[in-house]
Amino acid sequence: MKEKAHKINFPALLRNTGLKATPGRVSLLKLLSKERKPLTVEAIKKKAGGKIDTVTLYRALEDFADVGIVRRVDFEHSHAHYEIVAGRKHHHHIICKKCEKVEDVDVCEFEGVEKSVLGQTRNFSSIMNHSLEFFGICNQCVNK
Amino acid sequence: MKEKAHKINFPALLRNTGLKATPGRVSLLKLLSKERKPLTVEAIKKKAGGKIDTVTLYRALEDFADVGIVRRVDFEHSHAHYEIVAGRKHHHHIICKKCEKVEDVDVCEFEGVEKSVLGQTRNFSSIMNHSLEFFGICNQCVNK
DNA sequence: ATTACAAACGCAAATAATTTGCAATTAGTG
DNA sequence: CACTAATTGCAAATTATTTGCGTTTGTAAT
Known part of the structure; x- marks a missing residue:
């Protein structure tokens, strides 16, 4: 049974946690919800077509992790990976x-x-x- | 019951895994075996009185981790921590x-x-x- | 002991990863 | 519509880790 993360209402999800539903953050969540594995910051940037500023990305991911929408995973490489939690088992x-x-x-x-x-x-x-x-x-x- | 990591024969341990028992590596293991919690590379350097070259330290830790004498732990900070495995539960x-x-x-x-x-x-x-x-x-x- | 070779070292420098500061913009509220 | 705090985008700084390379040093085999 496929999961339906893409049906999540991300703007509402963001607002519910006190974050703002900016277009950038909403599309970041959409992007992450399509991935089946944790991505590095670099990889996310690439997938987003380089349109996201790196710092903005770091800050969004940190905020998301703080409220539990995404989680950071460490694979003993020297850089973090992030994956969405919302909508996933x-x-x-x-x-x-x-x-x-x-x-x-x-x-x-x-x-x-x-x-x-x-x-x-x-x-x-x-x-x-x-x-x-x-x-x-x-x-x-x-x-x- | 206290553990007795300090009684480990580190030179032999190193040789058994194919690594060389250099004074630097042996004292690094001694240092780590006295710690009760994982240390950052910076912290290790400090504890060693700054006498260890950072690169040498990174390489030793990597080698040790490869053979399982130490292990690297990631605490979702942006830097690795290392702790000794040998002699510890x-x-x-x-x-x-x-x-x-x-x-x-x-x-x-x-x-x-x-x-x-x-x-x-x-x-x-x-x-x-x-x-x-x-x-x-x-x-x-x-x-x- | 002596030698030979790979492993380990130390230093300089490069690269990668993450953070900080700040001014400009924008979402959400009233 | 106006206000306020959150978010954004640069530039620049920091922090973390890696690479290259010539020199030194354990170790195993003479």
């Missing part, structure tokens, strides 16, 4: 250490783990989000 | 989004999850490592 990733191939992983044990994590710490009272990434060498890269 | 982290406070988390469901992850993908045949980090606002930061 919660998931994680498996990443090839050689070629950067990224695949979604639909396994998450978070519900069961949250309690024990919070039970262990005295410094945190709640968990806002979590990241879980698996790393390996993909089958293509293994064969040299 | 497997663990994850919970990170404050405001102040960068980091705490270890001793929960890991990996054993149970690995199979289902590999069952889902056609591109990967094994998982080399994984990262799991929890994010929230620590109690200190919550109170403004």
Whole structure:
């Protein structure tokens, strides 16, 4: 069953979180909702036809991440990747250490783990989000 | 029960993985094994009294990570952190989004999850490592 | 010990990634 | 329509990481 992220009302989504529904931000969300994997800032710029100023992009992504519309994922490369959260099922990733191939992983044990994590710490009272990434060498890269 | 990472024979550990046991690398491992939390490259340099060349440090850490002696962790800041693996129990982290406070988390469901992850993908045949980090606002930061 | 070779080092410099400041523009509210 | 705060777009600064290369140094094999 395909997801219907493209049917999300992005202007409303933005306004609901206190952000402004500018044309730039709305089309950024549209762009992200068409992607099936996390993009670098560079890649987003390219997909947008270079029409987005880099700084503006960084700021929009940061704002979106703050309110949970997108999330930032780190794949142990030295740059961040972003993917949309709104309209997508919660998931994680498996990443090839050689070629950067990224695949979604639909396994998450978070519900069961949250309690024990919070039970262990005295410094945190709640968990806002979590990241879980698996790393390996993909089958293509293994064969040299 | 305190861990005894300081009793590890680092020269032997290095040689076993095919790396050279240079004085610099051995003391880098000693330094890391005294830390209870992941350090940035800058922080490592500072702790080492600035005597380590930055490039050398980057290269050592990369080599160590490649062979699994240390691991790189990404906390959604824009720089990597490194922590020693050798001699430490497997663990994850919970990170404050405001102040960068980091705490270890001793929960890991990996054993149970690995199979289902590999069952889902056609591109990967094994998982080399994984990262799991929890994010929230620590109690200190919550109170403004 | 001595040698030989690859690994590791250190320094300069390049590149990449992210952030800051500020003036101009614009969405949302009343 | 007017007001205000959010957003934008540059320029420029910072921060993070990488590359190249000549020199040094562990290590394994004489």
